[in-house]
Amino acid sequence: MKAAVLPEFGKPLSIQTVPDPTLGTGEVIVDVCAAPVLSYAAEVLSGARRYLLPTPVVPGAGAIGRIRAVGPDATRLQPGDWVYCDPTVRSRDGGLSPDITLQGVSARGEGGQMLQRYFRDGTFAEQVRVPTENAAPIGAIEPEDAGRWCALGTLLVPYGGLLAMDFRPGETLLVSGATGNFGSATVALALAMGARYVVAPGRNEAALDDLRRRFGTRVLPVRLTGDADHDTAAMIQAAPVPIDAVQDIMPPSVESHVVRAAIMTLRQGGRAVLMGGVGMLGGDDLALPYPWIMRNRITVRGQWMYDRTAIGSLVNLVRSGLVDLGQWTVTGFPLAAANDAVSYAATDAGPFKITVLKP
Structure with missing residues (x-):
């Protein structure tokens, strides 16, 4: 598959052919239709934010896509389902205090870095592997609306805070x-x-x-x-x-x-x-x-990020019409123009604007 690879901090993204992700138990493979480009992505990729992110790596936090394949322990997700790929990966053995990594962005602490070594590559690629629980169903959408649904990634962070309070x-x-x-x-x-x-x-x-x-x-x-x-x-x-x-x-x-x-x-x-x-x-x-x-x-x-249960209730707010994704203006770039997308996201940052890659 094609992917945008960060060879090292401060270097431009390189469009490369890399191996397709392999499926394991407790995981799904998703075809990426739209991946949001953070307004501060340039600061992450340059190293200015000092995030824990080993290179080389495929960056990218979250995506809207369709299920390509599911593991043997998935009973409801089916190939073709539209999902939001949640980048907040949590250890399954962490109890009330799970270790966390932000797939394709950063990690928190030693345990988060252990997770990162496996769930390392993000969504600036044609496919991404995520834990089964991180593929959140959003229901049927039109393919041209995938970029607008990337607003979920922006909304989920503050929504987590509102739920926490x-x-x-x-x-x-x-x-x-x-x-x-x-x-x-x-x-x-x-x-x-x-x-x-x-x-x-x-x-x-x-x-x-x-x-x-x-x-x-x-x-x-x-x-x-x-x-x-x-x-x-x-x-x-x-x-x-x-x-x-x-x-x-x-x-x-x-x-x-x-x-x-x-x-x-x-x-x-x-x-x-x-x-x-x-x-x-x-x-x-x-x-x-x-x-x-x-x-x-x-x-x-x-409050850092959000609990996983927030995703379903946020999708319900959108489906009910209480949150209008039409408020967001979407600018899309092909994967080959990943560096242009990162630059554009920084210069055109502002409320209700989303820059996305469309692998």
Whole structure:
């Protein structure tokens, strides 16, 4: 099969003929129809993000495709079924704390790297091998819609955070990082889940205006100034009701005081979920006042990715029409233009935009 191979960090992707993946028990082979290209893929492939990813490797996180072959322990998946290939591979013997690797992207810890040695290659290829449980059925779709269904990969990350905080209909959510790819998806999801209001702070006025245009008056934009105390006050004042929850999904380039300003908007008993990359590249740690957390009964939780059960319920949100994949603009590239796709994804990054490879 053909695949885009990263020979080493900092080198261009090379289109090569590589062996077809072989099928084992507990695995499926999927024909890749569309593979999303992350907006920060160039940072991963250059080594700037310092992700644990041994080279040479076929990169690529997730895909929409059709089942080619299933192992002997698969009882429901059939060749031809449309599936989402979940890149979050978990050890099966990890109990409540499984080791995790992000197939084709990175790994977490020693156990994650052990998984990575086997589930190493990602989806920038004509075929991919994934654990059976990572091939999530999405139902029948038109082949030309495969690229748009790649939005599942963007939506699943913030959806995992909303489920982790037990976000409920009627609550008001503040999205720290609302104008980014994941942040704008969080806004769409919270509204689909019945949010009363979504406070959307950011510095990009055009992106804030676009969120209001897309989703209406339940979105409350706030323009940030960089003054933490001023911004906290402005976010509180923007909401006509107390803020129940904050989801932070800021990228590594953001300073921690921006996240702190958002969390300090919470009402008594409020919850904050941290899902971003703040501090990953250095800088100050997030500092929150102990007395304020204690006296106001604040819950602060970290959440990395999502539980596997999130995929089915997200597909149901899409199928019900509550989440509209038509919000996303898709730009597709053939596999031979993988390097162009990576460059385009970086320069054309923004809310409700997807770049995909179509092997």
